[in-house]
Amino acid sequence: MTDLISTDHPLTNPQQQTLSALLDVLxxxxxxxxxxxxxxVDLGAxxxxxxxxxxxxxxxxxxxxxxPFAALSFAERLEQVRxxxxxxxxxxxxxxxxxxxxxxxxGRVLExxxxxxxxxxxxxxxxxxxxxxxxxxVLAKPRGYRRV
Amino acid sequence: xxxxxxxxPVDVLIIGAGASGAAVAWSLAxxxxxxxxxxxxxxxxxxxxxxxxxxxxxQQFGPFNIDPNIRKRETDYxxxxxxxxxxxxNFNGVGGGTILYxxxxxxxxxxxxxxxxxxxxxxxxxxSYETLEPYFGQNDRMMGVSGLAGDPMYPPKQPPxxxxxxxxxxxxxxRGYNKLGWHWWPSDSAIISQPYNGRDKCLNLxxxxxxxxxxxxxxxxxxxxxxxxxxxxxxxTRCRVREITLDDQGMADGVIYYDxxxxxxxxxxxxxIMACNGVGTPRILLNSKSDRYPNGLANSSGLVGKNLMFHPxxxxxxxxxxxxxxxKGPQGCCILSxxxxxxxxxxxxxxxxxxxxxxxxxxxHTAIQGxxxxxxxxxPGHHEAFQKxxxxxxxxxxxxxxxxxxxxxxxxxxDLVDSNGIPAPKIDYTLSENSRRMLxxxxxxxxxxxxxxxxxxxxxxxxxxxAGWHLLGTARMGKDPxxxxxxxxxxSHDVKNLFIVDGSIFVTGGGLNPTSTIQAAAxxxxxxxxxxxxxxxx
Ligand SMILES: Cc1cc2nc3c(=O)[nH]c(=O)nc-3n(C[C@H](O)[C@H](O)[C@H](O)COP(=O)(O)OP(=O)(O)OC[C@H]3O[C@@H](n4cnc5c(N)ncnc54)[C@H](O)[C@@H]3O)c2cc1C
Numbered sequence: 001m002t003d004l005i006s007t008d009h010p011l012t013n014p015q016q017q018t019l020s021a022l023l024d025v026l027x028x029x030x031x032x033x034x035x036x037x038x039x040x041v042d043l044g045a046x047x048x049x050x051x052x053x054x055x056x057x058x059x060x061x062x063x064x065x066x067x068p069f070a071a072l073s074f075a076e077r078l079e080q081v082r083x084x085x086x087x088x089x090x091x092x093x094x095x096x097x098x099x100x101x102x103x104x105x106x107g108r109v110l111e112x113x114x115x116x117x118x119x120x121x122x123x124x125x126x127x128x129x130x131x132x133x134x135x136x137x138v139l140a141k142p143r144g145y146r147r148v
Numbered sequence: 149x150x151x152x153x154x155x156x157p158v159d160v161l162i163i164g165a166g167a168s169g170a171a172v173a174w175s176l177a178x179x180x181x182x183x184x185x186x187x188x189x190x191x192x193x194x195x196x197x198x199x200x201x202x203x204x205x206x207q208q209f210g211p212f213n214i215d216p217n218i219r220k221r222e223t224d225y226x227x228x229x230x231x232x233x234x235x236x237x238n239f240n241g242v243g244g245g246t247i248l249y250x251x252x253x254x255x256x257x258x259x260x261x262x263x264x265x266x267x268x269x270x271x272x273x274x275x276s277y278e279t280l281e282p283y284f285g286q287n288d289r290m291m292g293v294s295g296l297a298g299d300p301m302y303p304p305k306q307p308p309x310x311x312x313x314x315x316x317x318x319x320x321x322x323r324g325y326n327k328l329g330w331h332w333w334p335s336d337s338a339i340i341s342q343p344y345n346g347r348d349k350c351l352n353l354x355x356x357x358x359x360x361x362x363x364x365x366x367x368x369x370x371x372x373x374x375x376x377x378x379x380x381x382x383x384x385t386r387c388r389v390r391e392i393t394l395d396d397q398g399m400a401d402g403v404i405y406y407d408x409x410x411x412x413x414x415x416x417x418x419x420x421i422m423a424c425n426g427v428g429t430p431r432i433l434l435n436s437k438s439d440r441y442p443n444g445l446a447n448s449s450g451l452v453g454k455n456l457m458f459h460p461x462x463x464x465x466x467x468x469x470x471x472x473x474x475x476k477g478p479q480g481c482c483i484l485s486x487x488x489x490x491x492x493x494x495x496x497x498x499x500x501x502x503x504x505x506x507x508x509x510x511x512x513h514t515a516i517q518g519x520x521x522x523x524x525x526x527x528p529g530h531h532e533a534f535q536k537x538x539x540x541x542x543x544x545x546x547x548x549x550x551x552x553x554x555x556x557x558x559x560x561x562x563d564l565v566d567s568n569g570i571p572a573p574k575i576d577y578t579l580s581e582n583s584r585r586m587l588x589x590x591x592x593x594x595x596x597x598x599x600x601x602x603x604x605x606x607x608x609x610x611x612x613x614x615a616g617w618h619l620l621g622t623a624r625m626g627k628d629p630x631x632x633x634x635x636x637x638x639x640s641h642d643v644k645n646l647f648i649v650d651g652s653i654f655v656t657g658g659g660l661n662p663t664s665t666i667q668a669a670a671x672x673x674x675x676x677x678x679x680x681x682x683x684x685x686x
Contacts, residue, residue, distance in 0.1 A: 030531045050203065077618055087522055096519065096526055101206045104511040113511060113538055115475070121199040121361035124351025125476035130314025130334075132296070134322045144301045146259040146490045148266065148276070 003022060010055055011044040015062040019043060021070035022062070026099050035112045039101045046102040061095060089143045151413045153397045158184045161403060163389045163432065165189075166244015167663050168650040168670040169423030170253050170368035170376065171287065175674035177379035179681065183346060184415065185381060187404055188388035189223040189241030192369060197359035204355065205512035206519075212358040214248055216240065223386065225566035227427065229616075231576035234458050236616040242385060243369035245425065245663070248357050249617070250480025251338040252661040253293050255284050255668070258303065259490060260658035267491050269499050270551050273655045274627050274636035275672070277303070281677070283668035290375075291366040291667070292344045295336035297601040301486040312341045312350060316472040317542045318482045321505045324601025330487040333502065337481040338366035338663070345371075352477045354510060365478075387413075390570050391436040391445075392420055392646065398440055399685070400646045406568040419645045419684070423670070426456065426619030426651040430558045430645035431573045433623065446623070446640040452631050453559055455552035456575070457657040460583045461612050463506075466603030467536065472507025474507060476539050482507055482686035488593060489659055497526055497547040497585040501659045503594055507555035508541040521607065523667055544597060546590030550581050552621050579611065587611060618662050623652035636672035644685040649673050 011019065024039030047054050064084070069077060085092040103109055107117030116123065159181035162169050172184055190478035198212050200205035209218075214237040221240070229235040237575050239247040258277035263270045272381075283302075288308055295307030311334035314322065318334070325332040339350050350364035353436040363370050377383060386408035393414070402416040422429045430453035437446035485503040488495070509517065513538055518524025524533040556577045564572040587610075596608040626632025629641035634653055640646040649670040651662055658665070677684060 026526045028528060035531050036666050044627070050206070081527075083456065097516065100512055100515045100519075101203070104205070104515060105202045110288075110511065113535065114471075115511060115539075116343040119199060119201050119204060120353040120355075121197075124353055124362070125313040125473075127352045127473070127477040128319075129311075130319045132311075132314075133332075134319065134326060134334070137326050137329070138333065139298065139300065141300060141329075141331070144331055144490075145257050145303070148198065148258050148262045 009044060009050055010048040011059065011062065014067065015059065016044060017066070017070045018062045019058070021077060022081060023099055025074065025081045026096060027103055028074070036106070036108055038099050041099075041102050041106060043099060043102055047098060051098060052092060056093065057091060061091065097141050151411055152416070154184070157402070157416035157418060158182045159417070159531045160184070160419045160421060161186065161415060162421045163403065163421055164244060164284045164423035164425070164427055164428065164650065164682070165242045165368070165373065165383055166423060166425060166650070167246050167368055167585060168666050170372035171290070171667045171670040172421055172423060173381045173651045173673045174290070174372040174376040174379070175671050176677065177376050179379050180380065181676060183381045185383045186387040186389055186415070187242055187383060187385050188402065189239075190358060191242045191384050192247055194359075194361050194363050199353045199355065199358070199361045200385060203682060204358065205510045206360050210637050211403065212248070214357060222567065224571045225570070226564055228561045228564050228572055228574040231574065232616075233579055233611060233613060234460065234577060234616045235614050236575060236619065237614060238425065238619070242373060242383065243367040245617070246367035247359055247369065249367070249663065250357050251478065251592070252481050253291070253295075253338040254484070254502070254660040255302070255305070255665045256299075256658040256660060256662075257489065263499070263656045269498055270633060270656045273625070274625055279663065280648055280668040280672055283671040284664060286671055287664060287667045291338050291371050292340045292347065293336055296334045299333045301331060301333065301489065307336055309341050309344060312337050312339055312478055312481060315353070315477045315507065317474050317477070317507045318505060320468065320472060321542050321544070321597065321601050322483055324597040324599075325485055327600040328597060330481050330485055330597070331525075332485045335481045335484045336664070339481060340366065340479050341362050344681045349647040350478065350528070353505070354475055354477065354479055356480055357479050361658065388566070388568055388570070390568065391432065393436075394438055394440065394643070397642065400643050406653050410568065413627065419647065421647045421649055423650045424487045427558050427573050429648055429650055430622040431560065431571070431651045434560050435571060441642070446642045446646055447635055448642050449630055451554075452556050452632070453622050454554045455624055456556040456558055457552055457621040457654065458551040458616050459575070459618045459659065460548045460550055460579055460587050460656060460682060461615040462587050462591045463543050463609045463612065464546070464591050464598060465599065465607050466598030468540050468542065468602060468603040469604055471539050472508070474539050475510050476505050479509075480504070480506050481669055488590065490524070495589055497582045497589065499551065499582070499586070499659065501546050501548040501586055501590045503590065503597070504545040504547060506543045506545055508539060508543065511538055513537045521633065540601070542598065544594035546587060546594055547659060547661070548586040548590060550583055550657055552624070553580060553657060560624050588675040590669065618651065620651045620654040620662060623648050625653040625657050626655065630642070637676035638669070647673060647677070
């Protein structure tokens with residue numbers, strides 16, 4: 001579901017499977033199917049394009065979670081990721097940042113949270129001007145600035 | 149070897165093309181003098197601002213970060229903030245800080261100019277609100293300011309454009325203020341709510357602090373500068389000034405700067421005007437040492453770089469059951485409250501603060517903030533917690549008046565330098581007991597308002613680190629050369645053809661965003677220079 005197209009993927013197929021299983025734990029799909037899992041996002045391609053400094057770390061993270069990881073149950077994967085996040089808090093935080101960054105750019109995700117997909121400009125947003133009669137009590141009070 | 153930029157000396161050389169540099173250039177242009185402005189940064193392009201792209205929120209962590217130490221553009225200089233709980237934030241380019249500012253545009257109050265007389269602390273300004281009043285109006289018209297006349301907390305004034313929308317956030321929080329019987333008012337904003345001077349109106353994109361793709365935010369690259377350039381001012385970008393030089397009489401005779409190729413150049417000038425902000429200006433003055441001025445230029449008072457004032461800031465956030473569409477509309481500008489602005493010693497501090505209601509963040513920021521403060525987990529429960537907060541938040545920023553203290557300083561770092569080898573500024577700042585009490589008081593009141601407005605949960609940030617937006621006081625104005633750096637119209641007491649027009653000249657900072665007052669003072673100084681052209685150096 002990612003909006004990114006990549007022909008030269010930086011991760012091998014097994015690495016991509018592991019990463020997808022890992023991201024699925026960070027942001028799982030919601031129960032009613034409105035919000036997709038982060039595992040559906042191609043984080044490898046995103047990092048390769050936008051955040052290249054992080055790519056070696058991303059590859060080593062996928063290597064850390066060995067092959068059977070993707071085949072484990074959700075609860076087992078969650079447990080492994082939680083322990084790893086405690087051992088490598090900085091790396092974990094960076095992975096989470098990158099995951100949130102790409103996840104909350106996806107059209108389907110933005111629509112799911114009631115926001116518009118794509119760049120804010122040029123469409124913009126409508127905001128109601130508001131009821132200025134709410135100022136009546138403020139105007140009823142005396143002048144409030146200090147004379148000098 | 150130093151390259152001479154031009155055989156001809158220029159009449160007026162302005163350093164810095166930000167808020168004040170633009171205003172002074174425009175005002176002086178009608179004298180037909182030869183005016184050149186040197187700016188270390190580039191022109192910005194609206195088409196390159198983040199809101200043109202889907203990754204707009206991510207860019208706020210990188211090339212559009214408000215902190216130059218993170219942004220690290222070639223045009224930025226590093227700042228050593230290790231001695232300060234507040235980091236300096238800025239933008240270096242045509243427009244200066246107005247490129248990234250939130251565009252809150254209040255004026256200082258009349259009482260802010262007479263702090264010593266009224267409250268027995270700090271000092272009075274040598275000028276008054278009345279002195280600046282016509283220039284506030286002129287500046288509002290030049291910049292394009294939206295607001296509502298009739299605020300009982302100000303002397304009468306008429307913003308040129310109607311207020312920007314309150315939205316659900318503004319209305320909801322306003323009801324909270326009304327319940328408590330406290331003051332609030334739509335914010336004066338340098339954002340155009342209607343088409344104005346060839347610019348189209350605000351589209352409510354959201355993140356004004358990463359630049360405005362629509363050009364509705366009044367940054368000086370699109371307000372003053374086009375007019376100043378049409379009137380004959382020359383603006384040279386990618387020119388970073390290292391020092392101001394002196395002639396045998398001790399008058400400024402020009403500047404040494406590095407051009408876009410990194411070549412050292414000299415520009416001869418009859419008058420030098422500094423507009424590099426409250427950190428950049430003392431930095432260059434302190435770096436302009438000579439036998440005559442071994443402690444830095446214009447520094448016989450010893451006050452260059454001292455009395456640094458920020459506005460210590462904290463935020464209270466409220467979560468509401470109902471959807472507030474909080475990520476839509478100018479993020480920083482909505483409504484404000486001056487209920488606690490003027491001194492009331494029973495509160496446990498002198499002077500006061502203003503409360504600024506700001507709208508919510510975009511989705512990525514909401515998720516990150518939620519993770520950082522433990523309110524939105526990763527893993528199971530993420531979506532539920534996210535949906536509870538995203539578009540359901542209102543924030544109140546508490547912006548406190550900081551009193552001038554000589555121990556709060558900008559000095560030259562002995563080791564850190566910029567890409568041209570110019571020493572970087574070093575900030576040493578301690579939050580005073582008065583400011584701390586004020587902030588605590590303000591955050592408690594802000595949570596009270598949010599609860600009165602119906603918030604189901606509130607949190608408070610404490611002092612925010614990345615909030616050194618307002619850089620003031622480091623070359624203060626005054627009548628006495630022993631206790632001030634410049635005279636009441638911005639002229640250095642020591643060097644009679646050197647002027648300062650940026651936020652450094654503030655004597656006190658008020659409890660409000662300063663740019664409207666910085667620019668009004670710059671226009672006033674320019675006007676006074678024009679009136680005194682024949683005997684400018686007497
Ligand atoms: C994120 C953010 C939000 C803000 N929000 C608000 C707000 O809502 N309301 C408000 O009133 N204010 C706000 N501010 C502050 C506002 O931007 C400043 O008050 C204002 O821009 C200061 O004007 P100035 O002329 O003093 O300096 P600046 O606008 O900072 O301009 C200084 C210029 O000098 C240039 N310069 C510095 N040194 C050199 C050198 N050696 N050689 C050549 N050029 C040099 C710089 O590149 C810069 O362009 C905000 C600032 C930031 C960063």
